[in-house]
Amino acid sequence: MTPTLFGRIQTRVVMILVLGFPWTVVITPFLPNPDSASLDDQYITMFTALLVVGVVGVGWECVYHGLQQFRWEKDWPTIFGLVVALPEGILTYLILNAGAPWDRRPRPGSFDPGSIPLSTFVPMFLTVWIIIWAFTNGPMQIFSLRWRFRGGRFDSNW
């Protein structure tokens, strides 16, 4: 991919909304639930994770864009899109577990910030990541012909 900074941000936001959101709706009830938390609490936690990936992700995209400047091709190789899941996943979990600023209310005994089960977070995060990664590395172009020429932007300007 050869994203521009604005294209990166647009792609991230659109993909989280179009793929990440419905996938989270579908998968959350099937995720491990070691503390027998209520489905509400599971959903709140998983959507908070998704929100963190979206909001903090804007900062990550700035970092990636900066790193991209040192590449002659000014591209972002396919494999980079997978590898960066590691630092992003770690940071997302740390923020989630510390209690996101907009979600610090205690949920005693289950999915409380400070005790978010990794066994729940990791499958959710990785599946969302891989779905978005796989989609943006190909099938995306079936629906958005101009996306690859516009550096990942969806707005109508060439």
Next chain:
Amino acid sequence: MQTPVWSDVDIAQHQIPIIDTPFVSVGGGMGSLAMIDTLRIAGIPAESLTVLSDLGVPSQTYEYLANNSQIPREERLRSDSSSTIDCIWGWPGYALREAIAKRDPKPAIQVFAEPILTEYFTPQAGQVYESVRREAQRIGWERMLRRGVVRTVRRRREGGYFVIHTPSGETGTTQGRIAYRCHHVHVAVGYPGVRMLPDLQAYLTKHNDYARVVNAYQPHLHVYEEALKRPCTIVIRGAGIVASRILQRLIDDRDLGNANTRIVHLFRSYPDGPQGESLTFRRPARRGWAYQAFNYPKAAWGGQLRVQLEQLEGEERSKLIDDMGGTNTAPRADWKEQLDRGNAEGFYQQLVGTLSSIQPSGNGIETTIQQPSGAVATLEADFIIDATGLEAGIEEHRVLRDLVDYGGAQKNPKGRLDVERDFLVRGTESGTGRMYASGSITLGGYYAGVDSFLGLHYAALRIADSLAENGFGSKIGPVRSATQWWKWARNIPI
């Protein structure tokens, strides 16, 4: 007929039959295919589109040039997996298709890991030609194609254009003239021709010796055949992708065919160390070769470099194109190994300089090489292969020259056709009719990679969008895009 604008009466007075068609694409090669494919997918019926060409299939000229420059069907082109000329969506790419066809995961793994863990995947020429044939058939190419030679494109007084065409008969002979009266025109005639370096051209003109001094893009198989029969000294000029392929062929013939060829590689400039003015704009160069995967950095096709170039004008734009492109070749490990070995064993020798004289001498050629240090070297060679490119000017093509002389077209800083960001040929508007151009004839405009599969698709999409804004067809939206892709995937004719 030497007037810039013609009327219907003018054409009638010359007794030229008129055929009405809304849209004509002149060329019939890969550029026309990309354009027509996009318009067909956008919903324009085949009956509204005419392709004027002397080519039977769109890949014909491409294959001819690739074959001459020693890329037969089984060899790989310098093209990205997703630059699928037969598929405007770019997915699935050539790598995935090759993996499926050969039941071998290697191409798919390569495209996943490129260029970090592996070299870039590039498609086999034959796979590309086969995909072109399939897509042309699917969109009804034969129904739109009119074989023959285009003479002129002129503006029509009442708006739109006349395209004067001499059809070719069943025997391939051309006779008579037909005027295609159309609203919009697309010109994609490819390279106006090959041009030799001036010193080589002077030698050819003086000695009429087209056997020993050859251009890499013209047929020159006799050189390799001769080199297999007896020890030859061959001088190569140029340090681009074609030079790389020619060297590979010569060294393969040494390795596999027991040729005893001595290669002298003459460089005009000799980069040896990273090229570029800053840490964020630097490409590797080593032993005379500047290395990058494709003609330009990838982002020139659709990333930040495309945006940057689009904002520049005139000489500044031309300079960025040169800085991103210029003479360069692909960093392939097998090529590097061959050259390093040749260097060590002495059969591949590099020289920097220019040819100050070329003279016939016995069965060969005597060349004098002027080196930058002032030293002069004399060299007896059997052949000289010019692999410096297809740099002919647009004046060498009659339709293009006529467009500049009578059609209102202008030249850009690189001497090619001056086009807008949407590939409209500036100065050629005719009423509500529009003329567009794509391909190598537009190099120097707002897009660098015009001479590539992906660049042809980009141009086609920009032109189709521009035409839609002018009332011809409609823009391809997400739903149409997806449903048409599904038809493409199942090879359903449209």
